[in-house]
Amino acid sequence: MGLVVQKYGGSSVADAEGIKRVAKRIVEAKKNGHQVVVVVSAMGDTTDELIDLAEQVSPMPPGREMDMLLTAGERISMALLAMAIKNLGHEAQSFTGSQAGVITDSSHGKARIIDVTPGRIRTAVDEGNIAIVAGFQGVSQEKKDITTLGRGGSDTTAVALAAALDAEVCEIYTDVDGVFTADPRVVKKARKIDHIGYEDMLELASSGSKVLLHRCVEYARRYDIPIHVRSSFSGLQGTWVGRTQGNEAMEQALISGVAHDTSEAKITVVGVPDKPGEAAAIFRAIAGAEVNIDMVVQNVSAASTGLTDISFTLPKTEGRKAIDALEKLKATVAFESLRYDDQIAKISLVGAGMKTNPGVTATFFEALSRASVNIELISTSEIRISVVTRADDVNEAVRAVHSAFGLDSDSDEAVVYGGTGR
Ligand code: ADP
Ligand code: ASP
Ligand code: MG
Numbered sequence: 390m391g392l393v394v395q396k397y398g399g400s401s402v403a404d405a406e407g408i409k410r411v412a413k414r415i416v417e418a419k420k421n422g423h424q425v426v427v428v429v430s431a432m433g434d435t436t437d438e439l440i441d442l443a444e445q446v447s448p449m450p451p452g453r454e455m456d457m458l459l460t461a462g463e464r465i466s467m468a469l470l471a472m473a474i475k476n477l478g479h480e481a482q483s484f485t486g487s488q489a490g491v492i493t494d495s496s497h498g499k500a501r502i503i504d505v506t507p508g509r510i511r512t513a514v515d516e517g518n519i520a521i522v523a524g525f526q527g528v529s530q531e532k533k534d535i536t537t538l539g540r541g542g543s544d545t546t547a548v549a550l551a552a553a554l555d556a557e558v559c560e561i562y563t564d565v566d567g568v569f570t571a572d573p574r575v576v577k578k579a580r581k582i583d584h585i586g587y588e589d590m591l592e593l594a595s596s597g598s599k600v601l602l603h604r605c606v607e608y609a610r611r612y613d614i615p616i617h618v619r620s621s622f623s624g625l626q627g628t629w630v631g632r633t634q635g636n637e638a639m640e641q642a643l644i645s646g647v648a649h650d651t652s653e654a655k656i657t658v659v660g661v662p663d664k665p666g667e668a669a670a671i672f673r674a675i676a677g678a679e680v681n682i683d684m685v686v687q688n689v690s691a692a693s694t695g696l697t698d699i700s701f702t703l704p705k706t707e708g709r710k711a712i713d714a715l716e717k718l719k720a721t722v723a724f725e726s727l728r729y730d731d732q733i734a735k736i737s738l739v740g741a742g743m744k745t746n747p748g749v750t751a752t753f754f755e756a757l758s759r760a761s762v763n764i765e766l767i768s769t770s771e772i773r774i775s776v777v778t779r780a781d782d783v784n785e786a787v788r789a790v791h792s793a794f795g796l797d798s799d800s801d802e803a804v805v806y807g808g809t810g811r
Pocket of ligand 2: 399400420430431436462524525539540541542543544
């Protein structure tokens with residue numbers, strides 16, 4: 390039997406009882422003959438609480454210090470988990486991201502993994518230990534500073550270690566029984582998906598299904614690591630994420646699921662002169678501020694004025710930076726004003742089967758219309774349709790779309806075992 394990487398999210402280790410429960414699960418895997426490497430997140434909502442604390446002492450905390458602060462959350466849980474395992478009579482050692490060999494670039498708060506050199510982890514497991522690694526963190530190659538991988542980054546740590554250690558599987562333990570056709574906190578009739586391909590999972594993740602992080606799925610696809618998403622609170626089989634090609638178990642669904650995201654805001658640049666180069670200047674300024682944008686829409690210009698409006702969405706957390714960059718641009722691009730709206734939601738329908746089914750868009754829009762939900766922006770890819778609506782409409786809209794595509798289950802209601810949904 391080979392090596393398994395198990396990742397436990399914050400809600401699975403929210404308190405001492407949770408840590409002891411998880412410790413038992415880990416020991417079971419070890420007793421079954423596996424070498425076990427565990428990646429652990431900060432307890433409960435610790436990361437959010439640390440961010441709140443930082444904001445109380447400084448409106449713009451420096452990235453380096455912020456990362457130093459946030460990585461403390463995972464250090465607490467890794468040490469407690471190692472203690473709990475030792476208390477059960479098994480050997481365990483905890484390691485920070487840096488000690489585990491997670492090497493990143495220097496981009497604080499959203500560092501990318503450049504390399505993983507897990508020598509110490511390999512030695513620890515070869516000597517019979519269970520290795521516990523702090524998720525979501527690494528060390529920068531250049532400056533040797535402590536970095537974080539962005540919110541939810543422990544998923545990425547787990548897959549990166551699984552790849553570097555040539556693990557059999559990467560198990561992601563969370564507070565629901567797997568990946569569902571919609572967020573079980575919103576749609577009680579959501580269905581658990583048994584198998585899903587990397588492509589559909591990537592779209593769901595990038596559209597807001599935070600059960601798996603986009604970057605972690607990208608990593609898994611690149612190194613062909615099967616991911617098993619399951620609950621740490623139940624013994625049920627979860628969702629297998631993997632390759633679709635040549636995989637008998639993987640039947641391509643028409644629609645995989647509905648995702649929603651309320652973490653974005655919309656900026657509208659009003660009254661932009663409708664001539665070549667203006668949009669380029671706007672998005673160059675946004676890129677210069679290192680802000681990632683999502684959807685972009687330019688209205689048809691009003692012939693009489695020769696002016697147009699450009700809207701785009703971006704993470705709320707980047708709103709201030711983007712507005713500052715655009716204000717500075719006003720000297721060169723003669724737009725009229727800027728509008729910032731953070732009361733929006735994005736709702737996305739994802740499915741590989743969509744490519745060959747022309748009715749999907751119409752059914753999607755009809756469902757929203759029946760629910761009296763107004764559409765503000767639309768974007769599509771080959772296997773996804775997304776719309777922006779008012780944030781207040783999001784739950785209603787997700788449920789309406791889920792029903793319209795026949796995704797509602799008629800048996801068990803989806804169980805949410807823990808977490809606060811924060
Ligand atoms: P963890 O603390 O284990 O990392 P997260 O809170 O990051 O857990 O992710 C699990 C949560 O993701 C679930 O509690 C659920 O509310 C949410 N979620 C959103 N979309 C989905 C989906 N399609 N399937 C399952 N869970 C989803
Ligand atoms: N603790 C970090 C967060 O809350 C990383 C993670 O949980 O994956 O974002
Ligand atoms: Mg998570």
